[in-house]
Amino acid sequence: MQPFDYIVPHNFAEASALLMAGNDDTRPLLGGTDLLIRVRGGFIRPERIIDLKQLPGMCDIVRSAEGWLVIGAACTMNQVAGHPLVRQEYELLAQACESVASYQLRNRATVGGNCCNASPAADSAPALYCLEAVMEAYGPSGVRRIPIHEFFTGPRCNALRPGEFLTGIHLPPVPSRSAGAFNKLGRTKIGDISIVSVAVWAEAGSRKLEAGGQSKHPERVDGATRTAADGQSKDAERLTWRIAIGAAGPTPLRAPEAEAALAEDASPEGVARAAQLAAEAARPIDDIRASAAYRRGMVAVLARRGVNSVLARLGAAPSVVGGQP
Amino acid sequence: MNHTIHFTVNGEPFTLSVASHHTLLQVLREQLVLTGVKNGCEAGECGACTVLMNGEPVNSCLVLAPEADGATIVTVEGLAHDSQLDPLQEAFVAAGATQCGFCTPGILINSRALLDRNPDPTDAEIRAALVGNLCRCTGYIRIIDAVKAAAHAQREVQP
Amino acid sequence: MSQPAGKRTVIGASPPRIEGREKVTGAATYVDDMQFGPSLLHGALKRSPIAHGRIVRIDASRARALPGVRVVVTGEDFPGLTGLYLKDRRIFALDRVRSVGEAVAGVAADTPEIAAQALDLIEVEYEELPGVFDPEYGASPEAPIIHPELASYEVVPFVFPQPGTNISNWFKVRKGDMAQGWAEADLVYEHKYRVPHVQHVPLETHVCVAQQNVNGKITLWSSSQSPFAQRNLIAKALHIDHSRLRVITPYVGGGFGSKAGVSMEGAAVALAMHAKGRPVKLRMTREEEFHTTFVRQGLVAILKMGMTKDGRITAMHNRFYWDGGASTEYGVNITRAAGYSGTGPYYVPNIHVDSYCVYTNHPVGGAMRGFGMPEIHFGIEQHIDEMAHRLGLDPVEVRLKNCLKDGDETLTGMPMHPTGLSECIRKAAAAINWGQETVSYSSTKRHGKGLAAMWKAPAMPPNPGSSALVRLNEDGTATVSIGGVDIGQGALTAMAQFAAEGIGIRVEDVRVNTVDTDYSPYEWQTVASRLTWSMGNAVLRAADAARTQVLQAVAEAWDEDISDLDIVDGQVISYRSEESIPLKNICIDGVQRKDGTFVGGPVVAQGRFMPDYVTPLDPETGQGPRAVVHFTTGCQAVEVEVDTETGEVQVLKIVSAYDVGKAINPELVRTQMEGGAVQGLSTALLEGLILDHGVPRNPNFTDYRIATAVDAPLETENIIVEVPQDDGPFGARGVGEHPMVPTAPAIANAIYNAVGVRLDSMPLTSEKVWAALQNNDI
Ligand SMILES: Cc1cc2nc3c(=O)[nH]c(=O)nc-3n(C[C@H](O)[C@H](O)[C@H](O)COP(=O)(O)OP(=O)(O)OC[C@H]3O[C@@H](n4cnc5c(N)ncnc54)[C@H](O)[C@@H]3O)c2cc1C
């Protein structure tokens, strides 16, 4: 690697100032599993690398007063996937994190870095789209929150402005009756970059308060997609569905038509139709990993499998799946 | 730019001056001559450079040298104690799990970490844990057998 | 050597590999681990970004001026041609580049960073020329000529370049009467198969360090399968005396053929010759390894066969177009091997084979495990399977009916030696429960079984030699020196077994040295699965000679007949007098006679082996009494599960059965079978260098996937068949390469069995299976 300087900033303001001053010569570092590959390959030649991992809170996973789960940007894939709150309530995210590369790499690779790198194939992204994560950034004008679907702006492009950096990922509380499934297809059986990936999420329409103090968060984005029904929703029709697709478009994509169709009809035929709609929502390209046609076909297969496994989970044990008992 | 780092490698404390753009892999191999740590790709893909960093396996080719400040590192050279081989090392020889041997140090380290967190892994768990370690010679089957055998031997000793 | 019944033998036992402990502790030293101190220079190569072009201008002045740059060399400094079988390659390109990645200049600098900067400062101007990216096109008259000087290249007598074309070797077999062969057939079937370039992917990339001392002596520490061939080729290319070039090869982190011959090592020596005594290290990055050392050649095979309705093969007309790349110094012999093996392991009465080695503007092809056999068997073994199905016959029965048996004439007219091929086919089929319906657990996960047979001969010149030295030490242990390399296959251990057995000591008491051409005896190359057989013979002869030296001295001192003496577990014993003496007491100082004087002395013995019976073949017909030394034969059977929705293939089980003559170390044999099967699986399902007008698009592990632990089969079974080789040590013949030869067609046949689709191009990716299923709609 060509020489660069390595700097550990002492506080957020210093980090932001360093990034602001440096422009493209200065790059933030979390796990380095994307950044160092690009430096070594000569694609970028930074003069300074700013290690953000030691800033306060960057490596913490905490529950906010409002019941949101706040994942520090520098939390590693293994840390997130193994965290009890993630496993209990956001297991979809754990599945996605565990699908990344290898155990060793997941000890360094972070969820924050995965999003900032903004590869369309970023495996944590479809899960975060389904969970409607809100990205928190710090910059010259202070703290800014960006819904995940606005954070990814194109291949390797994110919504951060000069001097801004990602500090955390905020996940809204989920109802106890919810479940998710992440499926990805690679060339090797485990750990490959996704040819395509599909995350599927379903939750009961109600937002019942739980012992853990979850409540509707005031900044809740996209609350409108939730059905207003209250109480125990035993009927599958009242589920809210979310489907997000990875590696089949310039950014990860939601499949709103498929989601709406499922809310209407989650029978086997309905699932098949929704899977087809998901495939139609994809905007895949041909590349050395796969053709667009294969990708589109596989979106339908993975979406169907994901929906079926979510249905199975919700059907199996409605009261415990995805939430606190 | 150089940084002074303090870290512990295979139980011994070291203070070194390292270049910012060097990796932990380079520091271990070139400055400490711990050449059991191998370089197979420098891209996080092959696992030959795997070492334990604070008890967890990492690809040392993707850790910047200054990031190792304060860390505790274990390399393959630190697996045996007083010439008493680790059960994994014994099992790898006995099972024929090493051929050219280039992947072996990284696989041993990663397997050590696996057995530390899961003393009785299944076949599938071993395979999944080792996806980040490429081996072109053995076909993996004997490696999986050796990890199982070592897990067994280890449980016999310390039930 | 007669042995009393019941004597313990280490032949056929499976001691663990003798260097195992070094390898699991990190103590084993590979080239990159050697320490050369701060004077070490770091070499780097400036490479062509274009596939084919004339070099108009090279300006290295800015690089030379960069502080820390010590050496810059270009093709003008070393204009000589080099190559193993055909001298068509230069250390640095001169006038013309013929592939992306070809070295045009080299630098040596104080740090790798400075070396990289220096490369950027070298300016090279090219005039692009039209390229050749397909071997069939390359062989046609329309194609631009890549080596206009072909006629002037030096070549071995058994390779036939076609000057004025891109064909650097044309091997022909003409046998029988084709018209009659087609007439007798009930089914004639023709099909085209494609195999892409693959890379060997040794975990240790190519690396070497070269140093020239003040007296002009050059030492090359090299991760190599061929220290002696490197010495020979580099010495000749650079006009150095052989005695002034020393090649040292410590442990090697895998080779699979890529480290046979010379690829980048000449450049390191060239740099060292200008480095004023400083050592120069040249180490390939993984990206460089993927396309600039050696790759396995691509292949287009057009096969046509005739078969009677009861499954007898009547004729074969097979054409092989090898994508040899920018230089075919090694590839020409792969083409030849494919030619003389071009029917697969079958008796065929009427044969027409053409095997063409074609220059293209692709990476340079070289030896890879199997040496052409995995590539040709991919088509042959699917073709036979397909014809059996079309005729409603059992593919196993068809193979058994046609496969070569003792005395059958091979395609080149050589009578087949005793072989266990039929037994291998039967045993592999039985182990996979051939004929028993497979249970598919769901409508979208379909199981299938497939099988493929193979043969392969050591591909080499007619007379490559081996030699060995055995020395006994003061403690009664033995030191064995050889010129062959343990690249992971276990050669050191097998040689220790031969030496232990030959001398009469324990395997633990044998030390086998890695290679140093100044001290090790000659060995041609570690290729062709020939070490156990050829070097084994040399070691065994040396060990026998050492034993004889000891026993002769004892016989004289004790006044006994040598035939009554033996060495068992390091003790010399007399079966007549029942006296005994530890070897260690006599193997250096000799044996004391009754009168107090001594006889004998330090035991040092040599042995050598060279096949002296291989005959030339007629260039027009490929016929001759003995084309090769022998064929190792075998068979693999696999069971797969195919996901019909995604096309994913999971290999459930691989059964391997090979006739190894005699398994010297059965466990090592099994590890070769297993490792080879998974390498075969990996190339079958995943691998292929994607070349876009010669530009590699996936020179990294992220996009050139190889099988990982989760892709390995869930189960393997390794069957050893032993039909002895007449001139093999204890009957042994090689098995290093063979285990990956039939894997790809066996998997392809199993996929066909599972879901009814035939894939005629490797790799058999999920996407290809899926796409074929979309068309087939079963
Ligand atoms: C062998 C290998 C296999 C991989 N396999 C997968 C896979 O299967 N799935 C997958 O999704 N990914 C995979 N990746 C990619 C990579 O590991 C992930 O994207 C990882 O999550 C990146 O996180 P990181 O912490 O290492 O990021 P870094 O490399 O530290 O950073 C990534 C990018 O974001 C920038 N950045 C870092 N921190 C911030 C911040 N706080 N604010 C703004 N910008 C920032 C960096 O400058 C850099 O450009 C693989 C990588 C490798 C090397």
Ligand code: FES
């Ligand atoms: S060298 Fe670090 S993963 Fe290959």
Ligand code: FES
């Ligand atoms: S033993 Fe050679 S790569 Fe694993």
